[in-house]
Amino acid sequence: xxxxxxxxxxxxxxxxxxxxxxxxxxxxxxxxxxxxxxxxxxxxxxxxxxxxxxxxxxxxxxxxxxxxxxxxxxxxxxxxxxxxxxxxxxxxxxxxxxxxxxxxxxxxxxxxxxxxxxxxxxxxxxxxxxxxxxxxxxxxxxxxxxx
Amino acid sequence: xxxxxxxxxxxxxxxxxxxxxxxxxxxxxxxxxxxxxxxxxxxxxxxxxxxxxxxxxxxxxxxxxxxxxxxxxxxxxxxxxxxxxxxxxxxxxxxxxxxxxxxxxxxxxxxxxxxxxxxxxxxxxxxxxxxxxxxxxxxxxxxxxxxxxxxxxxxxxxxxxxxxxxxxxx
Numbered sequence: 291x292x293x294x295x296x297x298x299x300x301x302x303x304x305x306x307x308x309x310x311x312x313x314x315x316x317x318x319x320x321x322x323x324x325x326x327x328x329x330x331x332x333x334x335x336x337x338x339x340x341x342x343x344x345x346x347x348x349x350x351x352x353x354x355x356x357x358x359x360x361x362x363x364x365x366x367x368x369x370x371x372x373x374x375x376x377x378x379x380x381x382x383x384x385x386x387x388x389x390x391x392x393x394x395x396x397x398x399x400x401x402x403x404x405x406x407x408x409x410x411x412x413x414x415x416x417x418x419x420x421x422x423x424x425x426x427x428x429x430x431x432x433x434x435x436x437x
Numbered sequence: 438x439x440x441x442x443x444x445x446x447x448x449x450x451x452x453x454x455x456x457x458x459x460x461x462x463x464x465x466x467x468x469x470x471x472x473x474x475x476x477x478x479x480x481x482x483x484x485x486x487x488x489x490x491x492x493x494x495x496x497x498x499x500x501x502x503x504x505x506x507x508x509x510x511x512x513x514x515x516x517x518x519x520x521x522x523x524x525x526x527x528x529x530x531x532x533x534x535x536x537x538x539x540x541x542x543x544x545x546x547x548x549x550x551x552x553x554x555x556x557x558x559x560x561x562x563x564x565x566x567x568x569x570x571x572x573x574x575x576x577x578x579x580x581x582x583x584x585x586x587x588x589x590x591x592x593x594x595x596x597x598x599x600x601x602x603x604x605x606x607x
Binding site for chain 1: 538559560561562563564565566567568569570572573582583584586587588590591592593594595597598599600601602603604605607
């Protein structure tokens with residue numbers, strides 16, 4: 291009987307306790323991705339494999355190539371970093387942890403010009419995709435994934 | 438053709454009649470002794486009948502008593518067994534109820550965590566705010582949504598200034 295009560299209590303404790311407590315050593319991958327339609331699309335980068343179908347359905351392109359990226363290990367949740375290509379730069383400023391991820395301030399620059407700024411709570415289970423400007427016949431996308 | 442013995446038995450039982458009775462009684466060597474013997478046989482028969490009847494009644498009571506005893510024992514046994522069984526059942530029912538309630542709470546917690554209608558789930562990336570420079574992109578609009586399949590949060594910005602293909606360079 292005591293064992294039964296213990297098991298019930300343990301299950302309750304397991305249910306109530308946070309499942310997604312943030313690990314201080316999470317890696318955040320941030321990428322500048324060019325989406326285009328080409329006759330012979332290159333394989334999708336490994337970082338985007340998980341959301342390949344969603345990207346294709348949402349944006350209607352068959353090729354996604356990384357033109358700039360950064361892989362940052364977050365230890366304090368207060369780091370900042372830059373993912374940049376020749377003309378674009380994505381500045382990411384981590385502003386602390388949440389129960390399930392990180393609060394991030396994102397700024398997209400075209401050269402020195404600020405195009406877009408956003409604050410997000412990035413969840414480790416939920417990638418973030420931002421539709422950027424049209425570039426030629428393609429589309430610039432910003433992707434952030436907690437790995 | 439009946440033998441004398443058969444006729445004698447029938448006569449004793451009073452089953453002879455008519456000519457057969459007359460002929461048989463005429464054939465008796467000592468009718469008075471025969472009558473006495475018949476009376477004695479009837480008396481014995483009555484006595485036996487009475488005794489056998491009493492014996493049968495005694496057996497009936499005996500079996501009835503036995504049955505009552507057995508029924509009483511079984512009833513008492515059932516009551517004892519039934520009482521214990523009921524007690525265990527109630528106890529088990531209580532524990533089963535508690536376990537079911539705990540399981541329900543666990544499931545409810547998990548379900549509510551995953552589905553929180555009316556507000557963004559804590560398991561999805563949330564856009565707290567977003568803005569574009571109106572001087573650079575005056576017609577830009579911003580919207581946001583999540584995809585259910587792979588929990589992707591999308592910040593959809595329309596109207597940003599289009600750029601030439603050169604800007605796709607790495």
